[in-house]
Amino acid sequence: MGVLDRRIAIVTGSGRGIGRDIALYFAKQGARVVVNDLGGATDGSGQSPVADEVVEEIRKAGGEAVASHDSVATVSGGQAIFQTAIDAFGGLDILVNNAGILRDRTLFNMEEEDWDAVLNVHLKGHYCCTRPFARYIRETNRLGCRVINFSSVSGLFGNFGQANYGAAKAGIAGFSRVVSLELEKYEATVNTISPGAATRMTIPLIEGRGLAVDTSDPTRGPQQIAPVVTWLASPAGKAVNGEIIHVSRGTVAIMQQPTLIRTFKSDELWTLDQLDGVIPSLLEAKRVCDERAAKEATPELI
Numbered sequence: 001m002g003v004l005d006r007r008i009a010i011v012t013g014s015g016r017g018i019g020r021d022i023a024l025y026f027a028k029q030g031a032r033v034v035v036n037d038l039g040g041a042t043d044g045s046g047q048s049p050v051a052d053e054v055v056e057e058i059r060k061a062g063g064e065a066v067a068s069h070d071s072v073a074t075v076s077g078g079q080a081i082f083q084t085a086i087d088a089f090g091g092l093d094i095l096v097n098n099a100g101i102l103r104d105r106t107l108f109n110m111e112e113e114d115w116d117a118v119l120n121v122h123l124k125g126h127y128c129c130t131r132p133f134a135r136y137i138r139e140t141n142r143l144g145c146r147v148i149n150f151s152s153v154s155g156l157f158g159n160f161g162q163a164n165y166g167a168a169k170a171g172i173a174g175f176s177r178v179v180s181l182e183l184e185k186y187e188a189t190v191n192t193i194s195p196g197a198a199t200r201m202t203i204p205l206i207e208g209r210g211l212a213v214d215t216s217d218p219t220r221g222p223q224q225i226a227p228v229v230t231w232l233a234s235p236a237g238k239a240v241n242g243e244i245i246h247v248s249r250g251t252v253a254i255m256q257q258p259t260l261i262r263t264f265k266s267d268e269l270w271t272l273d274q275l276d277g278v279i280p281s282l283l284e285a286k287r288v289c290d291e292r293a294a295k296e297a298t299p300e301l302i
């Protein structure tokens with residue numbers, strides 16, 4: 001018996017990296033898994049049957065899985081991925097929106113196709129895959145489902161050279177907040193992961209900063225994300241909704257959601273002179289808040 005016994009899950013982009021480890025962990029915990037992956041290069045070009053290899057691995061270990069080679073980036077692809085779960089296993093309980101690509105360039109050099117490709121896989125991909133599932137949850141009144149989305153510090157904090165990726169990843173956090181409200185009455189949870197792991201997506205970036213990557217270190221590799229995603233997908237995670245959980249370098253953390261820190265009110269239109277006084281007070285309140293949060297976020301060793 002595993003914590004996901006007989007649950008039906010889709011993990012997008014699970015032919016490699018973080019998604020692959022989630023699919024393997026889910027299967028070990030008893031889930032029946034749709035391993036979705038287009039199998040392209042990091043920039044999204046090309047295709048390959050990596051999903052089949054993960055399905056083979058799961059089956060060899062005694063688990064249940066089927067492959068899906070559709071793209072998350074189109075409405076028809078999202079519908080086909082959803083339909084794979086229905087056809088193979090007769091339902092769907094868990095969707096992990098993990099598929100991703102990168103086209104890093106500064107805004108000066110970012111062409112429309114770099115912008116569109118990244119927004120389509122990440123932000124539109126979340127829409128394309130989640131919408132059929134949300135409609136199914138409502139139509140069949142399927143209770144207790146889970147959606148786990150993938151954001152990034154690139155969008156949540158900001159990262160040089162990733163305006164397309166950062167915009168998509170920040171958009172995903174907003175998407176999750178809204179969908180968590182819309183699915184709440186079906187006892188579903190919708191949460192967001194902010195991962196950090198050495199994968200083909202990040203190893204070149206880490207090495208580009210002159211740092212070495214030890215892929216055998218479990219606190220650096222993609223396998224560190226799977227237990228947290230599995231916990232959120234399991235019955236233990238039923239009360240966690242609309243949160244952003246950061247998992248990186250052996251740490252697990254909760255992120256602050258956008259919130260008001262300090263407020264001033266006027267019954268008249270603000271004058272520029274008043275703002276000369278008020279804005280510095282707002283900035284000071286934010287500095288104090290950031291300082292306190294940074295102190296409280298120092299990792300505690302378990």
Ligand SMILES: NC(=O)c1ccc[n+]([C@@H]2O[C@H](COP(=O)([O-])OP(=O)(O)OC[C@H]3O[C@@H](n4cnc5c(N)ncnc54)[C@H](O)[C@@H]3O)[C@@H](O)[C@H]2O)c1
Nearest residue numbers: 013016017018038039040071072099100152196197199201
């Ligand atoms: N690795 C990190 O440190 C890190 C940090 C922040 C966010 N993320 C996010 O985590 C997720 C997983 O990243 P990863 O590091 O494992 O990368 P990865 O490149 O190893 O895996 C991503 C997978 O998604 C698949 N994919 C790409 N486009 C697809 C499409 N249109 N349809 C279906 N599959 C598609 C790829 O073929 C690949 O197998 C991504 O959303 C990424 O943006 C990763």
